[in-house]
Amino acid sequence: MKDLAQVEPILNVRDLRTHFEIKRGKLHAVDGVSFSVNPGRVLCIVGESGSGKSVTVMSLLRLIRRPGKVTGGTAVFHGDDLLTMSRQQLADIRGDRISMIFQNPLTSLNPALTIGDQVSEGLILHRGMGRREAQAEAVKLLRQVGIPSPKERVTDYPASFSGGMRQRIMIAAALSCKPELLIADEPTTALDVSMQAQILDLLKELQAEINNVLVMITHDLGVVASIADEVMVMYSGKVVEQAPVREIFAAPRHPYTQGLIATVRALDDASRPLHPIPGTPAIPLGQRMGCAFAPRCGFATDQCRLETPHLELVGSAHTVACHVKPDPDRTHV
Amino acid sequence: MIVHAILGRTARVAFVLFGVSVIVFGLLQFAPGDVATALLGPQASDSAKELLREQLGLNKPIVTQYFLWLGNTLQGDFGVSIISRNTVLGEVVPRFLNSVLLASAALVIAIILGVTVGIASAARAGGFFDRTSSASVQVFGAMPPFWLGLVLVYFFALQFRWFPATGMTKTFGGGDAWDIANHLVLPAVTAAAASAAVIVRMVRAVFLEVLGSDYILVARARGVRSWRLLMHHALPNCMPHVLNIIGLQLGYLIGGTLFTEVVFAWPGIGQLLYKAILGRDVAVVQACVLFIALSFVLINLAVDLINDFLARKMRQS
Numbered sequence: 001m002k003d004l005a006q007v008e009p010i011l012n013v014r015d016l017r018t019h020f021e022i023k024r025g026k027l028h029a030v031d032g033v034s035f036s037v038n039p040g041r042v043l044c045i046v047g048e049s050g051s052g053k054s055v056t057v058m059s060l061l062r063l064i065r066r067p068g069k070v071t072g073g074t075a076v077f078h079g080d081d082l083l084t085m086s087r088q089q090l091a092d093i094r095g096d097r098i099s100m101i102f103q104n105p106l107t108s109l110n111p112a113l114t115i116g117d118q119v120s121e122g123l124i125l126h127r128g129m130g131r132r133e134a135q136a137e138a139v140k141l142l143r144q145v146g147i148p149s150p151k152e153r154v155t156d157y158p159a160s161f162s163g164g165m166r167q168r169i170m171i172a173a174a175l176s177c178k179p180e181l182l183i184a185d186e187p188t189t190a191l192d193v194s195m196q197a198q199i200l201d202l203l204k205e206l207q208a209e210i211n212n213v214l215v216m217i218t219h220d221l222g223v224v225a226s227i228a229d230e231v232m233v234m235y236s237g238k239v240v241e242q243a244p245v246r247e248i249f250a251a252p253r254h255p256y257t258q259g260l261i262a263t264v265r266a267l268d269d270a271s272r273p274l275h276p277i278p279g280t281p282a283i284p285l286g287q288r289m290g291c292a293f294a295p296r297c298g299f300a301t302d303q304c305r306l307e308t309p310h311l312e313l314v315g316s317a318h319t320v321a322c323h324v325k326p327d328p329d330r331t332h333v
Numbered sequence: 334m335i336v337h338a339i340l341g342r343t344a345r346v347a348f349v350l351f352g353v354s355v356i357v358f359g360l361l362q363f364a365p366g367d368v369a370t371a372l373l374g375p376q377a378s379d380s381a382k383e384l385l386r387e388q389l390g391l392n393k394p395i396v397t398q399y400f401l402w403l404g405n406t407l408q409g410d411f412g413v414s415i416i417s418r419n420t421v422l423g424e425v426v427p428r429f430l431n432s433v434l435l436a437s438a439a440l441v442i443a444i445i446l447g448v449t450v451g452i453a454s455a456a457r458a459g460g461f462f463d464r465t466s467s468a469s470v471q472v473f474g475a476m477p478p479f480w481l482g483l484v485l486v487y488f489f490a491l492q493f494r495w496f497p498a499t500g501m502t503k504t505f506g507g508g509d510a511w512d513i514a515n516h517l518v519l520p521a522v523t524a525a526a527a528s529a530a531v532i533v534r535m536v537r538a539v540f541l542e543v544l545g546s547d548y549i550l551v552a553r554a555r556g557v558r559s560w561r562l563l564m565h566h567a568l569p570n571c572m573p574h575v576l577n578i579i580g581l582q583l584g585y586l587i588g589g590t591l592f593t594e595v596v597f598a599w600p601g602i603g604q605l606l607y608k609a610i611l612g613r614d615v616a617v618v619q620a621c622v623l624f625i626a627l628s629f630v631l632i633n634l635a636v637d638l639i640n641d642f643l644a645r646k647m648r649q650s
Contacts, residue, residue: 061554065545087558095555102554107547112569125556173555 009036010181010213011060016073018052018059028284029055029068031237034311037181037230042207042214044224044245046260047234048281053217054103056234057183059083061094077181096126099174103186105166109158115142115169116154122176141172145202164195168202175206182207184216188223200227221264225249230317233257236292237284239311243318251328253320255297258328291323299324338641346634353626354406357619358399371613372415406623412616416609425602425620431501432601433628436590438517439524443586444579446525447532454533455540456563466533474530478589482523482596489519499598520597524589528582535578536571543570573640580636584629591625 018030030052037043045053059070060082075082077098082090099122102108109118119141120134129137135154142150145168158166167187174182184203188196204227207214218224224231224245231248233241233256241254252258259277266275279296291309294300303323311319369382369391386392390401405411411421454463473481490498496518502508543549544567552566591603598604602621609617 063550063554091556091558093556094553095557100551100554102547102551104547108551110548110552110566110570112572113566121552121557122555170551 007038009038010077011215012036012074012076013060014074014076016056016059016075017071018055018064019069019071021067021069025286028237028288030059031284031288032073033234033237033239034073035232035239035242037213037215039180039213040211041229042216042227043230043232044228045215045217045232045234046219046221046224048219050236050281050283051234052237052284053234054185057100057185057215057217060183061098061100062090063100092126095122095174095179096177097179098181098183099177099179101167101170101174101182101184101187104190105163105170106190108170109166111158114155114157115161118158119154119169119173119176122173126177137176138172141176142169144206145169145172145175146198147172164191164198167191167195167199171199171202171206175210178210179212181213181215184214186217186219188218188220196223203227221260233260236282238292238321239319240293240322241318241320242311243315243320247315247318251315251318253314253318253325253328254293254322255299255324255326256293258326291321299326338645339638342634342637342641346630349630350627353623353630354403355399357623357626358402360619360622361402361615362395371615411620411623414609414614414617416612416614416617421616421620424605424617425624428600428602428605429624431599432590432594432603434513435517435520435524435594435599435601436586438521439528439586439590439593440579440583442521442525443528443532443582446529448536448575450529451533451536452540452563452568454537455544456559458537458541463537470530470533473526474534476526478523478527478592479596481526482520482593485519485523486597501600516599520593520599523596524586524593527589528586531582531585532578536575539571539574539578540567543567546570573643576636576640576643580633583632583636587625587629 013036014034016030016033017028020027020029033052033056035043045056047053055064055068058064060075062070062083064070070083073083077093080089082093085093109115116135116138120129120131120138123129123134123137124131127134139150139154142154147153147165147168153160158169161169167190171187187203188199191199200223203214203216214227216223216227228245231241231243231245232239233248233254235256241248241252241257243252248257249261252261256277259275262275263277266273277296282292282295284292288308290305290307291297291300294304297304301323307323309321309323311321312325314320314325367382369385369389370377373381373385390398393401409422411425413419414421414424417424450466454466457463476484486498489495497503497516498519501516502512540563549562549566552562557566590601591606593599594601594603595607602624606618606621606625608614609621
C-alpha cells in the first residue's frame, strides 16, 4: 500500500514568482507560491480578488501578458518544467494534457467561429483528426455536457447561446482531449445561482469520469466544501494556508482563513453576527516586510509586522504561514 | 431581412445622390459668367444669345431648369463639351474607365501592403518590424501624391529607367496589356501610398484590440499558435473593421488618383476634370463630379452591405 505522500504529483510548482511592472513600481502578483497536485484530486485555490489566484494558474501555462512577467520558480509537469520548455512543446501541452476553463463564458468564445469549430479545434491540433471526424466528436462532447440537439446546433455561432450554455460549450472544448489536468478559473462566477450548481455538478461528474486532476479557483467557500479535496488559501500573492478540505473548515489556523470561514458561517446562520474582515486587501507593491495580513489582523504582534512568516507544518498535510497560529476556537478576527 | 437592409441602405443612398445632383446643378448656376456668352463667344449678338438661352431653357424658373437637367442626365444626356464639341458622355466614359483601372490598381496595392504590414506589426507589437513600419508609415502617410509622384519619377523613370514617366501607352506601337501595366506601376504606387499608410495604422490598431480579447487567450490556452491564431481566430473578427477602413480609404484613394493623373498625364477623369475647369467647360465638370460622387457613394454602399452580411452571419443562429 502506497502512502499518499509517496504518490508522484502530476504537477509540482515551486517558488513561482510573477511580477507586473507598473508605473507605481513592481507588483508582486505571485510571490513565491508552491504547491503540488496529485492524481485524481481536486485542489481549490481560494482568496479575495487580487490575491493572485488567477495570475498563478495563468503563469503555469505562460499566458501572462505584458506588463506581467514570470520571473522565477519551476512548474514541473511529468518531469518537464512548463516555465522553461520551448514554445512548441508548451503549445503541444496546452489544450491537450492541460486545459483551462475561464471565468467569463460570454467573452471566452470566439464570436466569429461556430461552436463546433471551437470544440473540435483541440482534436484537430492535438489528435491530428480531420475536420469531419472532429466535428462528429464535437457533437458527442456537446451532448455529454448537456447541449440539447447538438447535431443541429454544432454549426451555430456563440451568440445564439445563453451564458450557462456557453460555459458548457467551453467545458466541452476544454475536455475534448481528455486532459490530465483541468484548470478552472472561477467557472461559475459569471453565472446565476441555479446555473452555478448545474455547472459544478457537471464538472464533478466529468472529473470523476476522466479521472483527471482539477484545479479550481474560486472565492466561494460553498463551492470549496462541495468539490475540493485540498484547499489552498492565497492572500496578497502568497499562500497563507494549505490543508485537506475537512481540516480547513474544522481547524483553520490562519486568521485570514478563520475570517473567511466566519463570514460564510454567519451568512448560513442568520442568528450569528456577521464578522467581516476589517480593512481592504493588501496590494503587493514594492518592497515588502512582515506579514501582508498584519494590518487587518486582530492577533498581529511586532514580529508579524517585521518578519515575513513562512509556511510551517501544523498537521500531517496542513501548512500555515503565520507567527501566531491562533487556535480555531478563538475564531474572532 | 436582407432585402429589407438593402432597401434601407439604398434609400439613404438615393437621398445622398439627390443632394449631389442639387450641388452639381448648382455648379452651373454659380459658375462665373454667362453660359450663352461662354458658348457663343464674346462677339455673339444679343439676339443670338437670347435664342440660345431660349433653346437651352435658361429663361425658365430655376426649379424647372433643375428638373429638365435632371431628366436629361438620367437619360444619359449630359450635353456637349464646349472644348471638344463632343457629347460629354463620350468624353467622360473612356476617361472614367481609365481612372477605374488606375484606382483599382492603387486599391489592390494599398490593401495588400496595408493589411499585411498592419497584421505583421500587430503580431509582434513593439518589436523591430513594428517600429520600422511605424516610422515608414509616418513618412509615406505624410507625403502628398503630387510630390511623391515627382520623387518616384525622378528615381525610377529618369535615373534607373525602369518605368515610363508619363502617359498610359507608348506613343508609337503601344497599347497592349504589358505596355499599359508598365505605365501603370508608378502612378498606382503614388496613388496608393497615403492610403496604404493609413490602412497599416488602422489594421494594426484593430488587430491589437482583437488580440487582447478573452477568446484569443482561450485559443492560446487550447494550444493554438502564431499563424492560425492570427488568421483563423483574429482575422474574422477584424474583417468588418478592416472593410470599413478600406471603404473609407476609397474616398481618399479617388482623390489621390485625381492628383496622380495630373502628375503622370494619365488620361483619366481627374485629368479631364482639371482641363475642363481650366477651360470653363461646365457641362464636363458637372459630369465628372457626378461620376466621381456616384462611384464614391456606390462603393460605400457595397462596403456597408458586405459588413451587414458579415455581422448578420456572426449573429444569426
